[in-house]
Amino acid sequence: MPEAHQPAAVRPALSLQPPNFAAKDPGIGGWRHLFDQARGADAAGIDRLVVSDHVVLGEQLGHYADPKKGGIKGGVQPTGPDGQWLDPIVLLSMWAAVTKRTRFLTGILIAPLRRPATLAKQLSTLDVLSEGRLDIGVGVGWQREEYEANGIEYDGRGKLLDETLEICQTLWKNESASHRGRIANFDKIHLNPKPAHPCGVPFWISGTLNPNVMQRIVKYGSGWIPWGDDGMNPLEGIKKIREALAKAGRSAEGFETTSYIPIAYGADKKIDVAKTMSVVPAMVAGGLTDLRVTLELPKSQAAVEDLLTPLVQGFRQAAGRR
Template identity: 50%
Template sequence: MTPLLGRQALPARPQLTIQPRNFAADDPGGWDRLVDTAVAADAAGIDRIILSDHVVFGENPEAYADPTRGGTKGGRQPTGPDGHWLEPLTTLAFLAGQTTRVRLGTSILLAALRRPVVLAKTAATLDVLSGGRFDLGVGVGWQEEEYTAAGLEFAARGRQLDHTLEVCQTLWGQSRASFESPELSFDGIHAMPKPLQAGGVPIWIGGTVQRRSMERLARFGSGWIPWGPAVADLKGGVRAMREALEQLGRDPATVQVTSYLPAIMDSDGVLDLAATVTAAPTWVELGITDFKVPMVVPAGLGPATEALTGLVEAFRAAVG
């Protein structure tokens, strides 16, 4: 039996996350803005930076809006097929060397596209070199072409993700690792160093409230990244998630939940930060532990630090 790793104790207070863009519709000519945002977040007191993932693109971006394929109704892919997209694990490793305290995560990594043994090594390495600051947020994605290009079956992506997480947790948790599944068998395998965090790298599971994703969350998850209908109806989604976990024998109080705060704009169409964060206490009562604010961070280290410091101050004034 694979050990139950990848779980964190719940934070003592609500967490504040930003998601800078590691992608661009066209060549941005450099990625200084991304680096400045990460360094500013570290200085300002932001709790977590997360980056998203695409490995390749096909020519059907409208599939993002198809819930039957894993997309979200009404959603829109932010770049075309030739958008520039930095690989998130590589980028986070670089940012780990530029920062000292902010947590670093993926939301979401298409983990099944990586060979499980290599992902286990990469995640453990990133956790060690960052001083135990890495969170692995995973999901199945929506784009069939990425699985095709990786030689994988899109229809089997759920099982492939579970298998990847099983192998990672085995290699993180066993000093002399053995594993047996229909896809893979090994015995007497050693993989060092282990992740620095006790219990291994925390795993955040992205998905809707349906049987397979809830089983994945109950088995592997430190946190839940709502998707699809659960985002549109967050209150109902959180309630349904909790009921599903209870039925699966997992205490939902041990699972963190992340969500964006709805943006409130002023009369000029600019984010009203004070008004936006006033909703946070209600969401804390709902069960949200990790908040993302849809804020455009200005270019330049100084302006970015000032803006993010203001965000932290407003957020902490609202929720403590």
């Protein structure tokens, strides 16, 4: 079984998710602010930048609010079917070129929509060029139309994800790799460059903690991105994951879990940093390692740095970081 990438210890991280989408086409040159925002976040000390994924959009976007269809209760898509969604891997490669220290995470990449060996090559290349700053959150998504547009079976997407992760980790860990499976068969295949870490790019598994997702986490996961009802109480989910890891003979040390910090505003409509970060000690004590904020960002690098620096300082103090 391929070994998941799991560092010995992690420190609490503050993540930021600038939108890699727009409701309307901003036109050529209309995305340049994303580079300045990444530079500003990097300079301010943000630990991780997060992007999301849609390859195509169908017209039944209301399904996103239906847990039975893979959505989330009350969920609302941020754009209509004609929304503009940048490819996350391409965008992260651009961010890697304009930043120095911040890590990157897909939240999430719909991995079953990609051919496994090609995906392994793209991710290992990005990881090497970013000097090991890549984490990949993966899930099956919720939109049947995305699978149909790619000629991929929607109902078997969980098994497709499992085999995709298996193939990626096999190619990353072996100089001469072989695999027998449902979607690919190969013998003595060589994929290079390898990722920066010998165990490969870390996979963070997204989903509610049903048996299939739990098995996926134990087998392939370096982290968990909560979803659905489990996202409302991730600390309980962390306990379940720790038990499952222990049962499988894996240490929970270094395992990552993400959640959101709600932004609190004062009467002056400015961010109340102390109130915003007051929830952090309990979140960290409960096992959360990656705490994410979402907020409207200015477009210039200097303004982004000015906005985020107090948040970073407040977070580090609340999380016990120096």
